[in-house]
Amino acid sequence: MKKRLKREIPFHLMLLLPMLFLAVFSFAPLFGILMAFQDYMPAKGILQSRWVGLENFDFIFSLPSSRQIFANTIIISLGKLAAGIIVPVFFALLLNEIRVIAFKRTVQTIVYLPHFLSWVVLANVVSSILGFDGPINSLIQSTGHDPILFLGSNVWFRPVIILSDCWKEFGYGSIIYLSALTSIDPGLYESASLDGASRLQKIFYITLPMLVPTIVLMMALNLGNILNAGFDQIFNLYNPLVYETGDIIDTYVYRIGLIDMQYSLATAAGLIKSVIGFVLIMSSNLVSRKLVSRSIF
Amino acid sequence: MQIEFFKNKLMDTVVWLIVILMTLCCLLPLLNTLAISFSNNSAVNANQVGILPVGFTLSSYKKLLEDNQFWRSAWISVLRVVLGTGLNMLMMILLAYPLSKSKNRFASRDIYMKLVIFAMLFNGGLIPGYIIVSKLHLLNTIWALVLPGAVPVFNVILLMNFMKGLPEALEEAAVIDGASEWTILTRVVLPISKPGLATVALFCIVNHWNDYFQGLIYMRTPSKYPLQTYIQQLTIDVSQITDPQQLIYFMTISTRTLNAAKIVVATVPLLVIYPFLQRYFVTGIVIGAVKE
Numbered sequence: 024m025k026k027r028l029k030r031e032i033p034f035h036l037m038l039l040l041p042m043l044f045l046a047v048f049s050f051a052p053l054f055g056i057l058m059a060f061q062d063y064m065p066a067k068g069i070l071q072s073r074w075v076g077l078e079n080f081d082f083i084f085s086l087p088s089s090r091q092i093f094a095n096t097i098i099i100s101l102g103k104l105a106a107g108i109i110v111p112v113f114f115a116l117l118l119n120e121i122r123v124i125a126f127k128r129t130v131q132t133i134v135y136l137p138h139f140l141s142w143v144v145l146a147n148v149v150s151s152i153l154g155f156d157g158p159i160n161s162l163i164q165s166t167g168h169d170p171i172l173f174l175g176s177n178v179w180f181r182p183v184i185i186l187s188d189c190w191k192e193f194g195y196g197s198i199i200y201l202s203a204l205t206s207i208d209p210g211l212y213e214s215a216s217l218d219g220a221s222r223l224q225k226i227f228y229i230t231l232p233m234l235v236p237t238i239v240l241m242m243a244l245n246l247g248n249i250l251n252a253g254f255d256q257i258f259n260l261y262n263p264l265v266y267e268t269g270d271i272i273d274t275y276v277y278r279i280g281l282i283d284m285q286y287s288l289a290t291a292a293g294l295i296k297s298v299i300g301f302v303l304i305m306s307s308n309l310v311s312r313k314l315v316s317r318s319i320f
Numbered sequence: 321m322q323i324e325f326f327k328n329k330l331m332d333t334v335v336w337l338i339v340i341l342m343t344l345c346c347l348l349p350l351l352n353t354l355a356i357s358f359s360n361n362s363a364v365n366a367n368q369v370g371i372l373p374v375g376f377t378l379s380s381y382k383k384l385l386e387d388n389q390f391w392r393s394a395w396i397s398v399l400r401v402v403l404g405t406g407l408n409m410l411m412m413i414l415l416a417y418p419l420s421k422s423k424n425r426f427a428s429r430d431i432y433m434k435l436v437i438f439a440m441l442f443n444g445g446l447i448p449g450y451i452i453v454s455k456l457h458l459l460n461t462i463w464a465l466v467l468p469g470a471v472p473v474f475n476v477i478l479l480m481n482f483m484k485g486l487p488e489a490l491e492e493a494a495v496i497d498g499a500s501e502w503t504i505l506t507r508v509v510l511p512i513s514k515p516g517l518a519t520v521a522l523f524c525i526v527n528h529w530n531d532y533f534q535g536l537i538y539m540r541t542p543s544k545y546p547l548q549t550y551i552q553q554l555t556i557d558v559s560q561i562t563d564p565q566q567l568i569y570f571m572t573i574s575t576r577t578l579n580a581a582k583i584v585v586a587t588v589p590l591l592v593i594y595p596f597l598q599r600y601f602v603t604g605i606v607i608g609a610v611k612e
């Protein structure tokens with residue numbers, strides 16, 4: 024026993040430094056959550072600031088815009104969730120039907136690329152494409168319609184966010200389904216062919232059902248992340264004209280916290296999000312473990 | 321039989337068409353920005369530029385060469401990638417290796433693992449994190465871009481899963497030979513973990529290069545912005561816009577070619593490492609999805 028413990032000392036030593044970093048930058052900030060229950064003044068610090076109980080939370084719940092921001096977050100997230108599963112699955116199924124390896128490789132090289140580019144870069148690309156005199160609007164004008172101010176319109180902003188996210192991520196998202204496809208037993212297809220199944224029938228009765236566990240896993244994980252509607256993307260594409268439909272919890276927290284310097288209010292809003300998010304992700308992990316006996320942690 | 325053959329051909333054609341169409345959707349917008357950067361201003365404002373430059377000119381790039389702040393920011397980004405990725409690698413190895421051990425080999429493993437997962441799933445949020453960085457006097461230094469994200473937990477789990485998948489026989493042989501854990505880590509595990517290490521290293525490089533937000537909140541003076549923050553500030557400062565006319569004006573300003581050139585140059589480093597990335601990230605995702 025003693026020898027075993029001695030054997031473990033190097034492990035503790037290895038963990039020392041990374042754990043120190045986690046303690047300082049992940050665990051210490053948890054004490055900052057106390058600010059949510061205070062009227063925090065930077066000059067006074069957490070120990071000296073006045074305690075206000077749940078006042079900050081009451082204030083947040085009483086704001087009419089809070090409901091709107093919460094709704095925006097959920098709507099945009101659900102839209103991304105749906106598009107982010109349907110399109111990658113569809114694309115993986117198509118790619119699986121292609122037998123010319125060189126073509127497949129080229130396609131994959133291109134569609135994976137946008138995932139690695141930042142939203143700062145892609146927001147520029149998107150606003151250039153959707154600009155008032157950009158290619159999309161010239162197309163619309165050539166059919167005799169008025170140009171649309173996509174990024175300044177409360178009708179169009181959410182669809183633009185959902186579609187541009189799908190555009191950036193569908194290729195990368197298809198990887199996990201493609202790898203699930205490679206593990207399907209070829210014998211299944213052979214016996215289906217012997218029974219006279221067509222290609223479409225094979226897709227619907229073999230390939231798609233075999234993808235279901237992966238689809239459920241991805242859905243569960245994304246449901247756990249539903250309060251993260253994509254700060255980087257929206258922050259780089261929105262403007263005050265579309266706050267009504269595009270402002271999400273994270274952008275709101277950023278504005279009241281770091282722009283308006285209302286530390287306590289921002290921390291309270293952030294805490295609500297963290298707690299709900301934590302519960303959601305724990306339960307979605309549990310659900311996917313039960314349903315398809317797979318989980319991330 | 322003949323009908324079956326034609327049905328097959330038809331389906332192949334439809335599949336190819338849709339795949340080509342989706343691929344073009346990914347490619348064309350990027351080519352448009354590239355073309356804009358090589359076009360002259362008037363052609364861009366007249367909306368004549370598609371995927372090929374119109375009125376080919378290098379003037380945007382010449383102007384960019386004289387933009388000192390752009391290159392200063394680029395240097396800050398390079399420095400950050402080097403320092404940040406180096407620190408990330410050290411932390412990930414030190415964390416992933418002990419955690420990859422079974423409970424029999426390392427009794428307290430599960431306690432550490434729970435802490436790491438908790439750190440990944442729950443955090444104090446934006447403001448408490450900001451206050452810590454400010455209290456440590458890291459604001460306005462490159463360390464604010466490097467230290468807070470020193471332990472990229474998701475990549476740690478990825479690397480841990482990779483190490484778990486290594487053949488145990490090698491390690492056991494080393495244990496019998498009396499090698500210490502440090503020797504096993506540096507002489508046995510690391511050399512055979514190269515694909516896993518390459519995957520997480522590339523992910524860290526991309527993350528550091530692409531991040532604009534830490535630069536935005538932790539750097540008080542714009543001269544210290546990393547490249548992505550510099551570009552973000554230049555092109556997307558729309559927070560004051562209150563009426564549609566302003567937005568229209570903003571989207572047609574004559575700096576579009578110059579901005580496009582900045583975006584292209586900021587993307588080149590990613591394109592350079594992309595072939596390496598592509599070799600590894602598929603494996604990376606697949607091992608990352610293995611259950612813990």
